[in-house]
Amino acid sequence: MFVLVGGSSTWRDRKVYVESWWRPNKTRGYIFFDVEPSEEFQPWSRALPPLKVNEDLKKLKIYPRLRNRIHTRIYRSILENYMLKQDEDVRWYVTGDDDSVFFVDNMVDVLSKYDHREKHYIGMFSETIKSNFYFSFDMAFGGGGYALSYPLVEALVEELDNCIERYYYIWGVDHLQSMCLADLGVDLSLDKGFHQLDLRGDLSGFLSSHPTAPLVSFHHFGSLEPIFPSMDHPGSVRHIMKAANVDQTRIVQQSICHVRATSWTFSVSWGYSVHIYEKIFARSYLKRPIETFRPWLRGRPPLYMFNTRRVSRNPCEAPHWFFFDSIEQENDGVVTSYTRKFPRNMTSCSFFGNTSADPLASIRVFSPKTPKPGRKVECCDVGYEGADVANIRLRDWFPVSLFHGLILLLSLPIVIIAYLFVSEALGIQILIYISFAGIKIRDIELVSRAVLPRFYAADVRKDSFEVFDKCKRKVVVTANPIVMVEPFVKDYLGGDKVLGTEIEVNPKTMKATGFVKKPGVLVGDLKRLAILKEFGEESPDLKMFYDGHEKTYYRFILEKDSCLEVVYRMYWLCYHIHTYKKTQVSLVNGISMGGGASLMVPMKFSVVTEKTVFATPEASIGFHTDCGFSYIHSRLPGHLGEFLALTGARLNGKELVAVGMATHFVPSAPWLISCIIPFIDKHIKNPPISIRALES
Known part of the structure; x- marks a missing residue:
């Protein structure tokens, strides 16, 4: 009532x-x-x-x-x-x-x-x-x-x-x-x-970042400027009700989506406006309204019961404004159109190397016919191919059903057993079937774009990406389904192509069957065959591959140069000495410089003698201290680390103990070495490089 x-x-x-x-x-x-x-x-x-x-x-x-x-x-x-x-x-x-x-x-x-x-x-x-x-x-x-x-x-x-x-x-x-x-x-x-609405002036900034709650009421329309450009107050209220009469659940509800290729961020206020920013912004920032309005009563800040953003003339922060123009109902949803009412009159955000959004004249937003649940935030995807129109499709954050997630969780032991004890291909095939069977290929693509990239990105090291990015032709080979990996490889890594497992899709329902296309899951010989088919007899100059035994490492091998392999093995050894949990002991009875020093100092116990000579002489050849020693030098007392790194000065055994780079000093004893060498020969086959160095 x-x-x-x-x-x-x-x-x-x-x-x-x-x-x-x-x-x-x-x-x-x-x-x-x-x-x-x-x-x-x-x-x-x-x-x-x-x-x-x-x-x-x-x-x-x-x-x-x-x-x-x-x-x-x-x-x-x-x-x-x-x-x-x-x-x-x-x-x-x-x-x-x-x-x-x-x-x-x-x-x-x-x-x-x-x-x-x-x-x-x-x-x-x-x-x-x-x-x-x-x-x-x-x-x-x-x-x-x-x-x-x-x-x-x-x-x-x-x-x-x-x-x-x-x-x-x-x-x-x-x-x-x-x-x-x-x-x-x-x-x-x-x-x-x-x-x-105890506000005055231009309300567009407020309506473009409405709280995540169904819009129930407006007031004070006559005291504000018309909410649409080039319209009077009656025309503005009738215009926004055109959209509201079709779908009130989405009216002025904000959805955020990104286009990584152009570094654009779209902020959709359904039925009212669309903003395009020439920079990637998080939702936590864009949910704050732009302060295009004034308070009802003047005074000193703070003025509002919510956080705001100031109007900016920075081209990387100021949006392109598009306002609601028309609405159409189609068989599978609703289409709202938004047009640019005035030019932004700014240069593009060229500082970040981003693409200008000036050519865009209109935006079409596709939304489902089903009502949006009250306080649920919708995500969106952008289709833009360089024309003057961009297409945006609203969607749920997680279109994959909870049923599939539950089945996948319960079947995990079966997948692990098949993967470890039968074949890698069978384990992956079971995983694909449980995960994808009966799901629309469109929904799989949406999850691949919205959810998976942040998990993939967590495993990419900066140095790996820098090498990968410099290659002219970049091809990624994986056992995972192409539909899962391709958005990340192309949109985030800038890759050219993905060679992977292809899943079958029912052409009538456009749903995944859960099976894979021939030749099957891309592992083992099938992976090598795919590479041969792609590159022919001409082998790639640079291969980067994931080492399944070391989850945080990406390895680089130049096939025509073994130097990089030597460097990799040295750094691999240094890393494990620094992070190894078991007790390690180094016995140093002679020269320990450069790489040798980086093997000695990180160990839990480092025993030195009067014959020990330590130095980091890399500066004398124009090189930085190597194998993690910049980390060690920076933690020495006073400016000693800088002195040793820049001069290559030498320290003896007692000095090493004094500064904390060795734990024990003992006089050298020939009989001790004569006891250790036979023990090594008897009990250790193929001793590692550090023990062989001790023998010599």
Whole structure:
């Protein structure tokens, strides 16, 4: 039941707002005027809420002392509406002004979350701090509307006139209401979809980053600039209702998507606007509104009850603005179109080497016909091929069903057994079948673009990528399905092609069958055959491959040069000495310089003698200290590390112990070495390089 209040003097300008959302014969309620409307509006239109004239307040004993008689009239409209006895099956009362715009479907959705049999007071405070400070942070601002459950209305009308007498000195009707309800033991429940809009100026920044909550109401339309460029206030409200009448669940709901190839970020406020940023921005940043507006009351910051972004003239931060133009319903969804209403008049964000979005003239957004769940954030994908139109498709964050995830989890032991004890190909085939069977190929592609890249990227080392990026032709070979890997390889790594396992797709349903196409899972000989087929007799100059035994390493091998292999093995050994969990002991009875020093110092126990000579002489040949010694030098006391690195100065055994690079000093003893060598020969076959060096 809507309880609306208006005035005969303002009705000419505000009538359009009520007409835009009221549904004759569907919505219930009344609009209360101070006096009968002029002949211009007689007879009263049936397309509007039924009209009632408020009772004369002079009958109240407290009338002479009332501070704000207009607001008292507004407040008593709830009582007068109740006294009409037209409340059969009514669950909620919703109050509003004649310049309030309600989104009825969203209102029903929001109120359905509450038990109407209990006492509830639902609304939202003002957007500005000063308005809340002057009145109350605990009240709902009535212009944006608030809802009262019917049991609460029944309790309120019994005390409403008494409450007016008790708080006759209160100026604001909404403040009075909150105090009366507090006396009844009911406090405000906040919902971000109600909007008082205590703002002035251009509201576009606010509407382009609406909170993740169904839009329930607007207020103060006449005090703001028209929300669409080149339109007046009536035209603007009618225009946004074109989209709202098709899908209220998505109206001004924000979705963020990225195009890595051009470094663009799209921010879609469905049914209102689309922003394009020539830089990648996170949703945590874009959910803050651009401060195109001003507060209702001037003052010093902080001004608003939410965080904002300042209007920027930086081309990497300022968006390209596109506003809602039209809406069409198709068989499989809804298409909204957005056009550029004015040029940005800035250079492109060339500092980051990004692509200019100036050529774009319009954007089409495809959304499902199914309603969006109330507070769920939708993601989106962008299709852009260099023309003046970009296509955006809204989607859920995770289209893969929980059923597949549960089956995959339960079958994991079978997959592991097949992979380890039968064949790698069989294990992967089982995994593919369980993961993909019956899922639309489009959904698999969406997950591959939105979810998997961040997991793949975690395993890519910077030095690996730098080498990969310098190659002219970049081909990735994998046993994984191509559909999973290709978006990451092409969009993030800049690769040219992916050789991998191809999954079968039913051409009629466009769903994966769960099986793989011939030749099968790309492992072993099939992988080598795929490389031979791709490159022919000409072998690649550079191969980068993942070492399955070392999860964090990517290896590089230049087939025509073994030097890189030597460097790799040396760094591999240094890394494991630094990170090895078991106790290691080095016995140094001679020269330990450069690479030898990097093998000695990291060990848990380093035993040196009077014959030990240590140095890091790399600087003398124009090279930096090698094999992790820059890490060790930087942790020596004082400036000793810098001195040793730059001069290559030598230290003896006792000096090494003094500075902490050795743990024990013992005099050299020939008999000790003569005992160790036979032990090594007897018990260790093919001793590693460090032990062979000790022998020599």
